[in-house]
Amino acid sequence: MANRITELFGIKYPLIQGGMVWCAGWELASSVSNAGGLGIIGAGSMYPEILRDQIAKCKEATDKPFAVNVPLLYPAVEEHMKSIIDFEVPIVFTSAGTPKKWTKHLQSHGIKVVHVVSSAVFAAKSEAAGVDAVVAEGFEAGGHNGREETTTMCLIPSVVDAVEIPVIAAGGLYDGKSMLAAMVLGAEGVQMGSRFVTTEESSAHTAFKEAVLSAGEGATTLTLKELTPVRMMHNDLFKRLVEAKKSGASLDELSEILGRGRAKKGMFEGDLIEGELEIGQIASMLNQITPAGEVVNDIISSYRSAGGDKLGGRFSF
Amino acid sequence: MANRITELFGIKYPLIQGGMVWCAGWELASSVSNAGGLGIIGAGSMYPEILRDQIAKCKEATDKPFAVNVPLLYPAVEEHMKSIIDFEVPIVFTSAGTPKKWTKHLQSHGIKVVHVVSSAVFAAKSEAAGVDAVVAEGFEAGGHNGREETTTMCLIPSVVDAVEIPVIAAGGLYDGKSMLAAMVLGAEGVQMGSRFVTTEESSAHTAFKEAVLSAGEGATTLTLKELTPVRMMHNDLFKRLVEAKKSGASLDELSEILGRGRAKKGMFEGDLIEGELEIGQIASMLNQITPAGEVVNDIISSYRSAGGDKLGGRFSF
Numbered sequence: 001m002a003n004r005i006t007e008l009f010g011i012k013y014p015l016i017q018g019g020m021v022w023c024a025g026w027e028l029a030s031s032v033s034n035a036g037g038l039g040i041i042g043a044g045s046m047y048p049e050i051l052r053d054q055i056a057k058c059k060e061a062t063d064k065p066f067a068v069n070v071p072l073l074y075p076a077v078e079e080h081m082k083s084i085i086d087f088e089v090p091i092v093f094t095s096a097g098t099p100k101k102w103t104k105h106l107q108s109h110g111i112k113v114v115h116v117v118s119s120a121v122f123a124a125k126s127e128a129a130g131v132d133a134v135v136a137e138g139f140e141a142g143g144h145n146g147r148e149e150t151t152t153m154c155l156i157p158s159v160v161d162a163v164e165i166p167v168i169a170a171g172g173l174y175d176g177k178s179m180l181a182a183m184v185l186g187a188e189g190v191q192m193g194s195r196f197v198t199t200e201e202s203s204a205h206t207a208f209k210e211a212v213l214s215a216g217e218g219a220t221t222l223t224l225k226e227l228t229p230v231r232m233m234h235n236d237l238f239k240r241l242v243e244a245k246k247s248g249a250s251l252d253e254l255s256e257i258l259g260r261g262r263a264k265k266g267m268f269e270g271d272l273i274e275g276e277l278e279i280g281q282i283a284s285m286l287n288q289i290t291p292a293g294e295v296v297n298d299i300i301s302s303y304r305s306a307g308g309d310k311l312g313g314r315f316s317f
Numbered sequence: 318m319a320n321r322i323t324e325l326f327g328i329k330y331p332l333i334q335g336g337m338v339w340c341a342g343w344e345l346a347s348s349v350s351n352a353g354g355l356g357i358i359g360a361g362s363m364y365p366e367i368l369r370d371q372i373a374k375c376k377e378a379t380d381k382p383f384a385v386n387v388p389l390l391y392p393a394v395e396e397h398m399k400s401i402i403d404f405e406v407p408i409v410f411t412s413a414g415t416p417k418k419w420t421k422h423l424q425s426h427g428i429k430v431v432h433v434v435s436s437a438v439f440a441a442k443s444e445a446a447g448v449d450a451v452v453a454e455g456f457e458a459g460g461h462n463g464r465e466e467t468t469t470m471c472l473i474p475s476v477v478d479a480v481e482i483p484v485i486a487a488g489g490l491y492d493g494k495s496m497l498a499a500m501v502l503g504a505e506g507v508q509m510g511s512r513f514v515t516t517e518e519s520s521a522h523t524a525f526k527e528a529v530l531s532a533g534e535g536a537t538t539l540t541l542k543e544l545t546p547v548r549m550m551h552n553d554l555f556k557r558l559v560e561a562k563k564s565g566a567s568l569d570e571l572s573e574i575l576g577r578g579r580a581k582k583g584m585f586e587g588d589l590i591e592g593e594l595e596i597g598q599i600a601s602m603l604n605q606i607t608p609a610g611e612v613v614n615d616i617i618s619s620y621r622s623a624g625g626d627k628l629g630g631r632f633s634f
Binding site: 119140146147152154158171178181182184185186217221246247248282311315 | 436438457466468470471478489490492494495499535538598601623624627628
C-alpha cells in the first residue's frame, strides 16, 4: 500500500500547490516542484502566449514534474491544451467543466489528468471519464466551490467511498497537521492554495498577500452562488454584491456589478477595494510571507512530527 | 501528555454524544455513558419537570458520568441549573449565550463546565470566564452554528491556538477516522450529534431518523442567519423560508413563517414536511439505525485501526 499520488506524479511528497489564478506562475510552480512537491501553473488567468512562456520558463527552472491547471470553461482551452501537449507538460489539472472532452486526448499523449470536484457525484463521473485522480475541494477553499457547500471534513470520506482512484484533499489545509488529518480521512495527497498565495514566489500583488495575512475569523464568505460561487474577502465590491442580492438584484444586475477583470484587479494589481479577493477560510491562520520551498519543507516536517511518520502505508513517503 | 478530556470527565473514551434537542434523552445519554463515552441529556427541549425526570432516570440507568446540555438563552435556565445541582449531575455543557453568568456557580458545586463555541474569539472569552473545556463546532454541524461559517477543518486549529484548556471538536465527525482527524488537528475529544440521532435509543421520531439515513450530498443548508442560524434539511418549510428571503422578507415575516414548535414537530413528531429538521452535513454518510453502545464501540475500534493506537500521548486511552 504505497502512496499512489507520489507514484502517479513521480514526486517526493504528496503535497500539491493549487493552480490559483493570478498567483501561480512558473516561479511558484518550479519552487514547489524543486522542493519535492507538485507545483502547478494556473492557466485560468493567462492568454495562450503567456502560458507558453510560463511553461517554457518553468521547464528551465526545474527538471522535476510540474502541472498546469486549466479551467475547462476558459475560452482559450484548445490553445492551452495544444501548448501543454507541445511542451510535454506531464500532468494537467482540469476544473470547472466536464472532464469527458479532454481526458482521453491528453492521456494519449502520456499526460496524467486530474479533475477538481466538490461532490462525490462529480468524483464518480470524473472517474468514469477516465481521470487518473481527483481533487476533492471543500466549502472552505478559496476560489470557486460547489453549490452544495460540503466541507472538507464531510467531502473527503464521501469522495473516497465513491471512487477507486486516489483522492487529493483541498480546502482548509495549510500545515502538516491538517495534511495528516486529510490523509487520515482517506486522501492520498493534499492541495493547498492560500498557503502558497503568501509565498515570496507567488505572483499575487504584495498588497493582496498582506491583506491575506491580516485576515481574521469570518473574513471570507462564499458568495455569488447564483453565478459562479466564489469565496471572497469582505471589501467594498463584496459589500455591494451582498447589498444588491438583498434588494433582489437579477443575475444580469449582479454580473454588471461584478464586471470584468475584477480578480486581476484585486489579486494581481492589488486593488483591495474594488478587486475580487479570492482566498480560503484558512487565511486567518496565515501570518508570514516565506519562500515556497521553505513552506514545503515546513509542512512535511510538521506532517511527520504530527504522526505521519508512524502510520506507514500510504502515509509513508 | 495524557488525554485531558478523559481525565476531566472521568470517562474511558473522549467521545461525546451531543445534547441535541428532541433526540437526546436519558436512554441515549445513559447508553453512551455505559459504553465508555459521555452521554448528554439535551435540556433545550425540556420543561423543568421533564428534565428532572430525565436526570433521575439517567442516574438509575448508569453509574458512569453523564452531562446535561443547557442553552443559556432558554427561559427556564434557572430551574434547569437548580435541578442539575440538586441531582448532582457531574458535568454541564452550555451553549447559545455567555458562560460568564453560570460557570463559577456550577463549579462551586463541583460541576465541570464546558461551553460550545463556533469561533476562536468566543473560545478565548469562554476560557476567561473559567470554563473547563470548550466544544468548537464547525459550519457543517447540525443545529445552531456560527455566522462566520468557519468549518471544522479551519476552526479546530484556530481554537486550539487560542486557548490552553482542552478542545472538543464537533461538526462533520461520525466515525473513527474523522475522530482521529479532529484529534490530529489538536482536539482532545470529539462530540458527535447526527451519528447519535440515528441510534435506537435516540428519542427522534422514526420518520426523522429515516429521513436522515436517506439524506444525500447537499441535503442540508445553514439558513436563518438573520435570526438564529440553523442547519436544516430541504423540506417544504425550508423552501418557504428561502423563497421569503429571496423576496426580501423582514425578520418579523421570517419569524412568522418559522412559527413556534417547528423543531418538535419535525424531529420528535416526525412531520417531515412542516417540521424543522436539524441535522449535520454528515447525514449523507449515515446508513443504518444501530444501538448507541455499538456506535461507541464501532467508532473507538475504527479510531484505533485508523492509527489512533500508534500515536501515544493524548491520542491514547
